[in-house]
Structure formats: structure tokens, C-alpha cells
Amino acid sequence: MAHWLFKSEPDVFSWDALVGRGAAGEEWDGVRNYQARNNMRTMQVGERGFFYHSRTGLEIVGVVEVIAPAHPDSTSADPRWECVDLRAVAPFARPVTLEEIKGVPELADMVLVRNSRLSVQPVGDGEWRIICALGGVDPAV
DNA sequence: GCCAACGTTGGC
DNA sequence: GCCAACGTTGGC
Numbered sequence: 291m292a293h294w295l296f297k298s299e300p301d302v303f304s305w306d307a308l309v310g311r312g313a314a315g316e317e318w319d320g321v322r323n324y325q326a327r328n329n330m331r332t333m334q335v336g337e338r339g340f341f342y343h344s345r346t347g348l349e350i351v352g353v354v355e356v357i358a359p360a361h362p363d364s365t366s367a368d369p370r371w372e373c374v375d376l377r378a379v380a381p382f383a384r385p386v387t388l389e390e391i392k393g394v395p396e397l398a399d400m401v402l403v404r405n406s407r408l409s410v411q412p413v414g415d416g417e418w419r420i421i422c423a424l425g426g427v428d429p430a431v
Numbered sequence: 432g433c434c435a436a437c438g439t440t441g442g443c
Numbered sequence: 444g445c446c447a448a449c450g451t452t453g454g455c
Contacts, residue, residue, distance in 0.1 A: 409453095
């Protein structure tokens with residue numbers, strides 16, 4: 291199973307807001323970038339990802355699950371934009387900051403570090419395990 | 432709030 | 444099909 295990372299500005303849509311949606315989860319709408327959309331098209335229901343707070347957070351705060359495959363984005367009249375649905379699975383015991391990630395040599399090639407503008411991105415298996423360990427969650431959560 | 436990096440758009 | 448102009452993202 292592939293792993294992913296989803297970015298959101300906490301002022302716009304935060305981890306707590308997703309937790310508040312419970313098992314119903316929330317549509318990951320608003321993505322208007324082909325690479326990010328293509329990543330969502332690749333996702334399988336049940337796959338896990340990190341939830342990252344951009345701009346005013348700069349840290350990974352929890353693990354999410356894909357609960358619906360890519361479908362048209364209800365916030366766009368343009369049919370080319372699609373999105374998946376997510377639910378919150380588990381919060382990190384301790385948030386893992388971008389600064390911390392940049393300090394780990396094994397994480398230097400993360401898309402998060404290399405291409406800071408891509409809002410939905412793949413995470414390698416090794417990267418997943420290292421960050422789960424830093425965050426204090428089971429990588430199989 | 433600034434601005435560098437990046438993606439998209441549209442005139443030619 | 445090139446590339447200048449423009450818009451957006453997100454770290455700082």
C-alpha cells in the first residue's frame with residue numbers, strides 16, 4: 291500500500307476540523323494542480339497518509355485514511371478537478387516539524403523538502419516508518 | 432507580509 | 444509551440 295502526504299493551511303482546514311468530521315470524513319477538495327490530482331487518482335481506499343499543516347504550522351500532526359476513491363470535486367464546475375475523501379485515523383503523539391524532517395539525512399529527498407509547493411504527494415515506505423517513529427504512532431495504524 | 436519557486440494561460 | 448505575463452503556494 292502506498293503512503294501519501296496531504297497539506298492544508300490550518301486556518302483554512304485543520305486537523306481538528308477533520309477529526310470533528312468523525313468517521314464520515316471530508317472531501318479533500320480545492321486541489322487545482324494536475325500532479326496533486328493525479329496522485330489522488332492513484333489512491334486506493336484504505337491507504338494512509340500524513341496530515342501536514344502548511345504556512346502557519348509547518349508540521350505533520352496526524353495520520354489520515356483514504357475512504358473514497360477520486361471523484362469530481364464538488365467545489366469546482368470544471369470536471370477535470372477530482373478529489374478523494376479522507377478521515378482522521380490517529381493524531382501524532384508529538385508533531386513532527388519541517389525543520390526536524392530537514393535535519394534527518396534519510397528524509398532529504400522527501401517531496402515535502404524537494405518540492406514544497408505540491409499539496410498532495412507520495413511518501414516512501416522508509417520515510418513513512420521514520421516519521422511515524424518520530425511522531426510516536428504505529429506505522430501500521 | 433514578502434517573495435522565490437512553480438504552474439498555467441494566452442498572444443503571437 | 445514558445446515564452447512573457449500572471450496567479451498561487453508556502454517557507455521564511
